[in-house]
Amino acid sequence: MNQANKNNLNNLNKFTSCHNDTSTLNSATQSRHLKRVVLVGMPNTGKSTFFNRLTGAAAAVGNWPGMTVSFLQAQVKIGGKLTELVDLPGIYDFNGFSDDEKVARKFIAKYPLDLVIVILNASQIDRQIALPLQIKALGLPAVVILNMADEAEQYGVKIDTDELAQRLDMPTVLISAKYGKGYGRVYREISSALGQQSQTIQESPTCLNNCAEITPQQIESVLSGVVTMPDRIGVNLTTRLDRILLDPVWGLPLFFLGMYLVFSLIWNIGLPAQGLVGDLTAWMQTSLIEPILSPFPEIIQNFLIDGIWNGLATVTGFVPLIVLFFILMAILEDSGYLSRSAYLMDALMGRIGLDGRSFVMQMMGFGCNVPALMGTRVMRSQALRLLTMLTIPFSLCSARLQVFVFIIAAVFPNRNGAIVLFSLYLLSFVAAIATAAIFQGVFKNDEPFVLELPPYRFPTWKQVIIRGWGEVKHFLTRATGFITFGCIAAWGVTNLPLNATGLDTIGGQIGQFLTPIMSPLGIDPYLTLALIFGFVAKEIVVGSLAVIYGLNAIAVSGHISDTVTFAQGYSFCIFCLLYTPCLTTVATLLNESKSWQFTLFSLAFSLTLAWVASFCFYQTVLLFGFQ
Amino acid sequence: MTLAELESGKLAVVKHLKLNHQEKELGKRLLAIGITPDKQIQVIRKASFGGPLHIRLGSTTEIAIRRQEAKMVQVHCLNSL
Numbered sequence A: 001m002n003q004a005n006k007n008n009l010n011n012l013n014k015f016t017s018c019h020n021d022t023s024t025l026n027s028a029t030q031s032r033h034l035k036r037v038v039l040v041g042m043p044n045t046g047k048s049t050f051f052n053r054l055t056g057a058a059a060a061v062g063n064w065p066g067m068t069v070s071f072l073q074a075q076v077k078i079g080g081k082l083t084e085l086v087d088l089p090g091i092y093d094f095n096g097f098s099d100d101e102k103v104a105r106k107f108i109a110k111y112p113l114d115l116v117i118v119i120l121n122a123s124q125i126d127r128q129i130a131l132p133l134q135i136k137a138l139g140l141p142a143v144v145i146l147n148m149a150d151e152a153e154q155y156g157v158k159i160d161t162d163e164l165a166q167r168l169d170m171p172t173v174l175i176s177a178k179y180g181k182g183y184g185r186v187y188r189e190i191s192s193a194l195g196q197q198s199q200t201i202q203e204s205p206t207c208l209n210n211c212a213e214i215t216p217q218q219i220e221s222v223l224s225g226v227v228t229m230p231d232r233i234g235v236n237l238t239t240r241l242d243r244i245l246l247d248p249v250w251g252l253p254l255f256f257l258g259m260y261l262v263f264s265l266i267w268n269i270g271l272p273a274q275g276l277v278g279d280l281t282a283w284m285q286t287s288l289i290e291p292i293l294s295p296f297p298e299i300i301q302n303f304l305i306d307g308i309w310n311g312l313a314t315v316t317g318f319v320p321l322i323v324l325f326f327i328l329m330a331i332l333e334d335s336g337y338l339s340r341s342a343y344l345m346d347a348l349m350g351r352i353g354l355d356g357r358s359f360v361m362q363m364m365g366f367g368c369n370v371p372a373l374m375g376t377r378v379m380r381s382q383a384l385r386l387l388t389m390l391t392i393p394f395s396l397c398s399a400r401l402q403v404f405v406f407i408i409a410a411v412f413p414n415r416n417g418a419i420v421l422f423s424l425y426l427l428s429f430v431a432a433i434a435t436a437a438i439f440q441g442v443f444k445n446d447e448p449f450v451l452e453l454p455p456y457r458f459p460t461w462k463q464v465i466i467r468g469w470g471e472v473k474h475f476l477t478r479a480t481g482f483i484t485f486g487c488i489a490a491w492g493v494t495n496l497p498l499n500a501t502g503l504d505t506i507g508g509q510i511g512q513f514l515t516p517i518m519s520p521l522g523i524d525p526y527l528t529l530a531l532i533f534g535f536v537a538k539e540i541v542v543g544s545l546a547v548i549y550g551l552n553a554i555a556v557s558g559h560i561s562d563t564v565t566f567a568q569g570y571s572f573c574i575f576c577l578l579y580t581p582c583l584t585t586v587a588t589l590l591n592e593s594k595s596w597q598f599t600l601f602s603l604a605f606s607l608t609l610a611w612v613a614s615f616c617f618y619q620t621v622l623l624f625g626f627q
Numbered sequence B: 001m002t003l004a005e006l007e008s009g010k011l012a013v014v015k016h017l018k019l020n021h022q023e024k025e026l027g028k029r030l031l032a033i034g035i036t037p038d039k040q041i042q043v044i045r046k047a048s049f050g051g052p053l054h055i056r057l058g059s060t061t062e063i064a065i066r067r068q069e070a071k072m073v074q075v076h077c078l079n080s081l
Ligand SMILES: Nc1nc2c(ncn2[C@@H]2O[C@H](COP(=O)(O)OP(=O)(O)O)[C@@H](O)[C@H]2O)c(=O)[nH]1
Pocket: A041, A042, A043, A044, A045, A046, A047, A048, A049, A050, A090, A147, A148, A149, A150, A151, A175, A176, A177, A178, A179, A333, A334, A335, A457, A459
């Protein structure tokens, strides 16, 4: 059995490298040589886990004419035929009203398809069975996957899969997508279902107008005698952990303590690692790059070393930090604790016009603001979505983390760095909360709050490594793309016109021009210039500092600690945390809100808030006579 | 009685949802998440400061729901234990 699974897995992996970019995916779709399989299921049933297994994570994001959002999709060979797999967003109900549900419905109504794969969480089959019944009522050919076999077994849920398949009249397989159990069977069922299915379902317009309401009686008649749910579940890891972590009194303090521990871990491991990479790149510079470049004219050497190499080397120093950060993030996201934090914070969030899910999105924003903004799609009230989107750009994302680690290490040379860093995370919350409190009257929301609390889960090593590697790849793509571009631009403006130095260069002029605005914040012209590059991406801030000063990573840090005081450094951090997010975030904001006014408003508001906050901080500190 | 009034730890069954017209949407959501008639339901704990309720539905589904929404769920307490 195990051997069979493995063979199938190997077979599949061989074919999964054939993924294409989006444009070719689209044209292929239009000519309809491919069979199309769509994946549907409720949120959190393991849809992505299964999709990644089937496609070997070789998926691309595809755009579809007439659809407002894009889907994850990939082409894989199934049963020897190239097949297109589309992952639709998680839905509770085909008749539901959320954006995701409307989108899924519209896709099925509009695009031809050959097979639907419905994924259920086997341990919740008593309620999730409604979804395949709806698919059946729509007359769509489907394969039903009962996922999380492992959890179902632990709970004592018993399912007679063969009998269920007969009653549903659809192939039904019990699997565990996370551990791979039963995967070979699913693969065979899918490929044979595709083989039997000679005709493509062209369109299913009935899906749009109130398809199939499933009654409790229908559910009962399918499940009775086939599925046995446990009467009560005893004490298990989840109930035990919840008793501590969701305690009415200790729940919130534990949450903040946990956060503090996580960020001090990042600080205490990430920082030395950064130093090591710094030493390595400095060594490469003196013993490799400089000798190789020595025959070239000085201007070229200067451009290559001070412009590109220093910038990129400084940014590279953050790779260990990024890996560590996203491993922790993956564990947190997978664990199910995030929904618990929504439960803990909902009372507070409700008071400022948000709900627990907004809080989860802010936490996700600590990784990157972009997916957090897209995650607000689960909200149905537009007001709630907009208000949440207004707060997300204040989440201290991993790119800003790099800037802060760099600056804090330079201007707070004692061991309090972790606390200073944590204070910026708190500030990030406070800014989000204050923003929501100010604007909750503008964006009035009355959306109900109902959220699933999945059992605690721990990612496998494989999942952690895949995630970490994915983020490193993403980071390196950015580094070779616009971070390099940013460093070159920074070199250009700080070295032109030729023969000019320091504040006489274009960059120096820009910095000086802005001095009247920035000097009350304690931010000097050099740092101002770095902030301007930060409009594009926050990673460029650190890279451009190296370029602006024309020094390598370690030397820049030393230079900053000589020229920038505690107060100025912290003021710079406040400004950098709150001012406009990176370009990608702005584009996402526009895309998701579909409103120029809202996007511009968000930008103007964050710039203003950044200035006011830095001003208040710096002037107060000066008032008390600190430097 | 309503779900909001149910004491922590007590077992109950769902009778029906009491919704007015504009709340049809919410009704669908509650049904989809598993709050269906005759389903066994239990309040595990209540968050402080008037926060949401931690509910177990049947035996394997756990959700968080605001007290506001819990008022719409009519339940019948089994009064055992
Ligand atoms: N125990 C167990 N966990 C699983 C299984 N499949 C997925 N998961 C976990 O369930 C969670 C949700 O999975 P994901 O693929 O993100 O679900 P999606 O929201 O439906 O895309 C993740 O923590 C997965 O690691 C499984 O077969 N068994």
